[in-house]
Amino acid sequence: MNLKAGGTILKRAGAVLAALCALAVFAPLTGCQQTKSDTSVEAIVKATVDDHSYAKPQVARVNHIDVDLTADFAKKLFKGTATLTLTTEANAKQVILDVKALKIDKVTDASGAPLKYSIGKDDPMMGSALAIELPQGAQKIIVHYQTSADSAALQWLDPSQTAGKTRPFLFSQGQEIRTRTWIPTQDSPAIRQTYTARIVVPSDLSVVMAAKALTPKGEAVPGRASQRAYRFEMDQAIAPYLIAIAIGDIGFKELGPRTGVYAEKSMLDKSAYELEGMESLLTAAEKLYGPYRWGRYDVLVLPPSFPYGGMENPMVTFATPTILAGDRSLVSLIAHELAHSWSGNLVTNATWSDFWLNEGFTVYFENRIMEQVYGKDRADMLKVLGYQDLQKTLAETKPDFTRLHPNLKGIDPADYFSDIPYEKGAAFLRMLEAHFGRKKLDAYLKGYFERYAFESMTTDAFVADLRVHLLKNDGELEKQLKIQQWLYGPGLPDNVVVPTSPLLDKVTADAEGFAAGGDAAALKVDDYGTLQWVNFLRKLPAGLTVEQMAALDVRFDFSRSKNSEILFEWLQLSIKHRYEPALPMVETFLLSQGRNKFCKPLYQSLMEQPDWGVEMAKRVYAKARPGYHEMTRANVDKVVGTS
Missing domain, CATH: 2.60.40.1730 (tricorn interacting facor f3 domain)
Structure with missing residues (x-):
């Protein structure tokens, strides 16, 4: 066969798998059988056939x-x-x-x-x-x-x-x-x-x-x-999914020797201000995991109907305008998309059942970049908020979809899109970091990106590589670290490292104190940034009175926040507590942007209020739906319906 394109990684993986199966010292990989022929390159190729493509x-x-x-x-x-x-x-x-x-x-x-x-x-x-x-x-x-x-x-x-x-x-x-x-x-x-x-x-x-x-x-x-x-x-x-195009009244502004921002000309100055620190993010990323291999790293800020926070298209990240908070507080999204230049673009999931190899690695890498540039406190807060998201998703998700390597045959891969591949994948790498230490794990990850640069990777092949290059063929250590359970089992293994943040602990205490009858005017929030406010709003319990909601709104003007992350959390809270002064902003927010992360949960919250929210959800969605991207429509259709 003449299969040079994309064959190198399979030859490497085949060699590793053949050795491991012959030794029979480890639990078998998904595609690893007992016969010699089954561990050939051809068998590995066959084992990684993409169920979501007709191609041969x-x-x-x-x-x-x-x-x-x-x-x-x-x-x-x-x-x-x-x-x-x-x-x-x-x-x-x-x-x-x-x-x-x-x-x-x-x-x-x-x-x-x-x-x-x-x-x-x-x-x-x-x-x-x-x-x-x-x-x-x-x-x-x-x-x-x-x-x-x-x-x-x-x-x-x-x-x-x-x-x-x-x-x-x-x-x-x-x-x-x-x-x-x-x-x-x-x-x-x-x-x-x-x-x-x-x-x-x-x-x-x-x-x-x-x-x-x-x-x-x-x-x-x-x-x-x-x-x-x-x-x-x-x-x-x-990978074909990374071929991307945009056409419009687009301008460009250089931010550094290798970085710049594209946006509609009317949004260009605002976008350039928000993303000014991109060059420092790129430099920090290279120090961690090796040279940036794509030449330039630019960001295109799109119109508000873009369904994702960002999309890591090589050389030009496509980004939502909801990151433009005016204070550069939401740049972790750019750190995430930049990290994809290594995990996702350089080494790519071979099938959508291997999606965590893109996103779990990237969440871990994003946090390391943020720590390098903005300090440990900010990175720790991001980890805690991500772990909160993971716990919520685990509670709401069927067990089969809490696996890092699910069986998606016959299932739209978009239906697996959740915090599981992102945050559980990152938690897996943090578990490895806790055991091996950063120096050793960083050396492994840097080598991983070098070994498989510009190739696609499966979970089975990753495990084979991990066994050789990090676990050093130690079967007992693999069992101790519960590698198989992490990658192929549901839920979270009990050796998960639960992140902590003293700064958010204080915020949680503030939220609990206010809910218990504290005075909004007495809250000491001078050092609060976006991450603290998100945690504060999440930690407010059910059962707040309208008077308490009003006191917070008067003091902090949440209903008119220009920060999309803070506004989203406040609107969720307002729907659950039927805080009527904020409800017009719910409609305005849903009509002004189409980011799935915000739209789907807000419509879900409205639909959980049968006496008034269902009618509002259907009315607003009828107006908003034509302006949403197909991906957001597909998700919200399942929540609200299309009638």
């Missing part, structure tokens, strides 16, 4: 894409071509791509000769298999296609939905399996691909992509004076 990369694998697309804002679609370069088995008869909500016009070979193709049955979650017949030795195919209004990856915004209010905007969100709704390719994180792009847009708009800009200001399109073309190149193989 062992036969024909996409390793490069050239897209040439024209954006039509009137029809809200892209039209053009995707030229795919393949690595194939000698006798490969076809290549299978993932497509969803795409109109395929034709498929040709490199010379333009038509190729036969078929589109399989549409699956609501996975879309369809696009099977293309390959002439003998064909290594390049061209798919002529256009997107549709049903593209889950693309959100086309009217001018009224933007900050500037004068020009339209488009952004993409490919994670987890949405890239197939705007690019026909093998949409699996195990099938890493390089790409180039030529994007044609109206001449008054700019294009940003998660790639090197070859024409930062665009270039003229012959015969089309009203349009400009932008060209990009990503020469490092990345």
